[in-house]
Amino acid sequence: MEAAVSEKNSVSVFLENLDVSENTSNNSYVSEVISEAKDRLLNSKLPNKKQESWKYSKIAPWLKKKYCCSRSNEDFDISAYASTSVNANTLVFVNGYYRDDLSILRDSQNGVIIQNMTEAVDLFKDDIDKYYNKAKDASFFADLNTVYHTNGVFIKVDENVIAETTVHLLHIQTGTGTIAQSRNLVILEKNSKLDILESQLELNASDSISNHLSEFFVNENALLNYTLIQKGGDNAAIHSNYFIQEDFSKLNSNVFSLQKKFIRNNHSVRTVGTDTETRLNGSFMPGANEQFDNRTLLDHRNVRGYSEEVYKGILFEKSNAVFYGRIFVDQKAQQTNAYLNNSNILMDDSARMHSKPELEIYADDVKCSHGSATGDFDTEAQFYLQARGISLDSARKMLIHAFMNEVSGKIENIEIRDVVNSYMNERMMKLDQ
């Protein structure tokens, strides 16, 4: 009993140390959502390794720190960030605050609404009441985001509209001990299409944490292409995406975890419609004393869903990574076809990989497979390349590329693919020395 009390206190201590104000809303529904989340938070425990979902990732040290939400008006050149080379409507968030002055809205298009979340709550009340908070779960960080998020973006693509320009959410974290929490809502109406790039970068940030959360609703026959790049500094990132797919909709999600002290991605897809197609892919490259944890859930709830999931990791010296991929097939979800694979290369004996693919199937007419393989770098292939005159250095790079390119190669947008590849190259050059 005493233990429980002290755990409960630890949440209060964490919240007291959080120099951020709670959200309020004029919208009665949103206001209720916030107060429910607050109640749950106060009655929850801080994530800790006794919980199954946090068994292998050491979040505890990050929850002992004090954070404040420093709004920054610092002016800087966003073109220094490679991801801005993608032709896109770029929305810049600094420490979770939207920066109109830094954002670049190149093209406006009829039927593509891009709105600051704070304003959207009033302007798009019907959509907010219909979609807001409907995809997310009730985990600690999701609730934390609900109560304390600063701002975010509301994106809506109308029926039969193909968004011609990529929307780029550029998160920049800066300062020491900051917390950045954006809250985003993306709605693709029937027969629409949208490409989203989200990049999480930093500017002289340390001991900081981010907890961004997005909900995506991919309605009937719509297509969403989503890419996430995570890179930068001695900081922690908790990142949550919740996708809901309706009939005949398609989702391609590609996630690249390249550098941060701590990354935890909670990415889940619920296919409520029939005949959905889902592709979830990821690459992660943790370096020394970094810990990357990718947690995915593919929740098949309806018939004839197709899903394909490939996560690949290269773990360097003294790094640590977790992959937990769960596929759930509801009793109703007959003729589901689901494939999940996680493969990893350990570049050093001191690297640690925890991989747990999981299938939970309640329907009897399904085709599901999952696999996981973790091994050392293929020195036989390396020697083969050397024996053809290719230097040791080039040989290693070629092999690492070949392994990782399988995932970046799945990005359809060539500009985004090139940017991802250049981030990966840069990362590799630093790590593989």
Added chain:
Amino acid sequence: MDSIIKIKNLHAELSDGTKILNGVNLEVKPGEIHAIMGPNGSGKSTLASVLAGREDYIVTEGEVEYNGMDLLDLSPEDRAREGVFLAFQYPVEIPGVSNINFLKTSINEIRAYKGEGPISAKEFLGMVSEKSKLVELDNKLKNRSVNEGFSGGEKKRNEIFQMAMLEPKLAILDETDSGLDIDALRIVAHGVNTLKSSENASIVITHYQRLLDYIVPDIVHVLWNGRIIKSGPKELALELEDKGYDWLKKEVITE
């Protein structure tokens, strides 16, 4: 005439101390084809690996002079750049690296080593189309990942294709005949024979005599227990085919 390679009293062992080569002596001159035969475990593949620079083996004694250089002093890639080519017994599959990109990188790194600029796309493609005909390599295979999903015969033909592209001074063919049907064997041998010149040389390692019907050696050596115990003209291979290796082993033991 100067030799291409001169191996003197070569001793090599595994990291656990298992001795595999126990004093190999061999000299190969330009224009020559040498065959190395011997029973399983005699050290044939080890000799090939040591010459190519595989790190699994430690050379404890002896020296290898290649083209006037100390071969053992060179990294595996520098050996290749200097013209040593090992056709692998088990060519490695490399998913995600296309055969063509691999070869282009290889050629360009070799050219850079020699102080030459990168090969032009036109010249490269011309070479690819000419040399792949030599070993009847299917066009589709060139764009596939290196050796991935290739049949045994295709892998071996791909080795000879690479050899044709790189034009080595010294080719070491490690059991290139193993696992080949008669057609593939003929194609591979045709490739090797066509590439033969008065400037280069080959060391053909084989377990069976049948390859030597197609690639005719100048000298046949028998390796046993990590040493060359007998050398002779091509007829020696036929004798081995007839009588096996036991009579030679006895000869050595009674010495």
